[in-house]
Each structure stands twice: as structure tokens, then as C-alpha cells.
Amino acid sequence: MREVTSLSIATTAERTGVSAHTLRYYERIGLIDPVGRDENGRRTYRDTDLARIDFLRKLRSTGMPITRMQEYVELIRAGESTEPARLQLLEDHRRRVLHDLEHLNDCLGAINTKIDLYRRSTP
Amino acid sequence: MREVTSLSIATTAERTGVSAHTLRYYERIGLIDPVGRDENGRRTYRDTDLARIDFLRKLRSTGMPITRMQEYVELIRAGESTEPARLQLLEDHRRRVLHDLEHLNDCLGAINTKIDLYRRSTP
DNA sequence: GCTTGACTTCGAGTGCGCTCGAAGTCATAC
DNA sequence: GTATGACTTCGAGCGCACTCGAAGTCAAGC
Numbered sequence: 182m183r184e185v186t187s188l189s190i191a192t193t194a195e196r197t198g199v200s201a202h203t204l205r206y207y208e209r210i211g212l213i214d215p216v217g218r219d220e221n222g223r224r225t226y227r228d229t230d231l232a233r234i235d236f237l238r239k240l241r242s243t244g245m246p247i248t249r250m251q252e253y254v255e256l257i258r259a260g261e262s263t264e265p266a267r268l269q270l271l272e273d274h275r276r277r278v279l280h281d282l283e284h285l286n287d288c289l290g291a292i293n294t295k296i297d298l299y300r301r302s303t304p
Numbered sequence: 305m306r307e308v309t310s311l312s313i314a315t316t317a318e319r320t321g322v323s324a325h326t327l328r329y330y331e332r333i334g335l336i337d338p339v340g341r342d343e344n345g346r347r348t349y350r351d352t353d354l355a356r357i358d359f360l361r362k363l364r365s366t367g368m369p370i371t372r373m374q375e376y377v378e379l380i381r382a383g384e385s386t387e388p389a390r391l392q393l394l395e396d397h398r399r400r401v402l403h404d405l406e407h408l409n410d411c412l413g414a415i416n417t418k419i420d421l422y423r424r425s426t427p
Numbered sequence: 428g429c430t431t432g433a434c435t436t437c438g439a440g441t442g443c444g445c446t447c448g449a450a451g452t453c454a455t456a457c
Numbered sequence: 458g459t460a461t462g463a464c465t466t467c468g469a470g471c472g473c474a475c476t477c478g479a480a481g482t483c484a485a486g487c
Contacts, residue, residue: 236414239411242407242411243408264422264425265422267422272419275415278412278415282412284365285404285408287362292398299387299390299394300391
């Protein structure tokens, strides 16, 4: 038996780390294109869907707001001509991520300093 | 004229990047010890208050929940004997920050890959 | 002496991103 | 045939961390 390319919402939830509730929500708000359905009307997810979800998850978990993500997928739907705009959007987001990395590192420094302080006073 | 060590809430807000509303909120929920007051009952912040606020801000902006921060300041209030517990709390948080840094870097890679892809197809 | 504006308290409101629950359908297992 | 359990839709609810607004006080400027 081969690996099937069509997964249930439960399996998709498990594999992507996005709850079934959230998967439906993402579809509802247009973040995910309507996925396929089986003969019983149940959602079926393909590898390409999974890939999309994974990437969206990465955008989300790096702090991109839902509305921004909606813009992004709108651009995808609008066709190839929007590639420069998509590039722009991702580059903007990358700047944000780089900034966050810097900030996190900065804060890490302060936390380390504090930890060292406690270590010295409580050996 | 020397730098005064006693700042208004507005100046403190400006210097720390925390709004006056939020400063009062933090005090209300016990994150900041009650600060001094001038003869008119207005809050006055000292350098030590600023330092505390700055550090709390760093904890907050690295994802520590308010409740956790409350635990931390409770430990400080409870005296020196809680230093090991504070150390523990900060070390736990550092682990979290390190994990987040890793995650952010990971996502950055995916974003970069996508950007490269768009750059290639839209030269 | 009145306006301005920065402050005070308090509780209520907001925005985001889920998260949940109710009520219903369907297919397989027993 | 009925129980189980995974799914469906839909709208409502939630938790977090602020954020705001109303109503009042006070001091300084004009």
C-alpha cells in the first residue's frame, strides 16, 4: 500500500501542527484555497496543500498578521503578474524577521547578564 | 542643570517605550512596585524604576506571559532567599528564547528560499 | 479667574487569532 | 440496527495584553 496523496483533516492537522478547527478557519477566511472533498463531502488535503499550509505557518509564526497573509494569497490567486508584489511583500517581512532576531538576541544578552548575576550571588 | 532622577509618567513612557496607560496597568497588576508620588499625587519614576521597567519589557517582548512576570516580581519581593527560584525562572525563559531564535532562523531560511524563487522567475 | 493640559482612578472596551460547541451527517464495527 | 467516531457548518466565545474613556483634580499661564 502506497502513501496516499490525499489526507484527512485530522492527519493534516497532525502533520502540519495546525488544528482541524484552525484549518477550517483558514479556509473560511481564504488563507487556504478550498481543498478537495471526498464522496462524503469531507475535506481531502494534497501534498501541495500541505506545503502551502507549512509556508503559511512559517509566515504566521514569524509574526505576519493574518490580514497580510490574506493579501499574499490574494496575490497568488491573481496570477503570475503579481510576482513582483509577492516578492516585495516577502522582502518586507524578511526585514521584520531580521529585526526580530536582532531584538531577541539583544534581550537574550540582558537575560544572560541577569542570570550571571544570580549565579554569582547564589553559587 | 543636572539630570533629575525623578521622572513624570509621560517622560518615563517616552524613555521606556511603554505607554503611560500601560505603566499604570503594570503597577495595578503588581508588575511594578508602587512608585513614588509628588506633592500632587502624581507618579514619579526613579532610575531604578526605569531599569526594572526596561528589563520587564525585555521579558515581555521575548514572549514571557504577564502571569510569569508576576511570579518573577513576587519572588523579588519575597527576598533574597528566592534567588535560586528566580535563576531557575530566567533559565527556563532563556531556553524558550533560544528555541524561538532557532525557530525564527528556520523560518527565515524558508522565506529566503521563496524570495530567491521569485527573484529567479522575475529577474 | 478661567483655560489648558497633564495627570489621577476605575471599569469597560478592543483586536487578534484562534477555539469551541451545538446539531447534524455518514460509514464502518459490532 | 445501533453505537461509535470522525467529520460537516455556523456562529458564538475566549484569553491575552493592553487600550481607552469618563469624570475629576491640580498648577501654571494668560
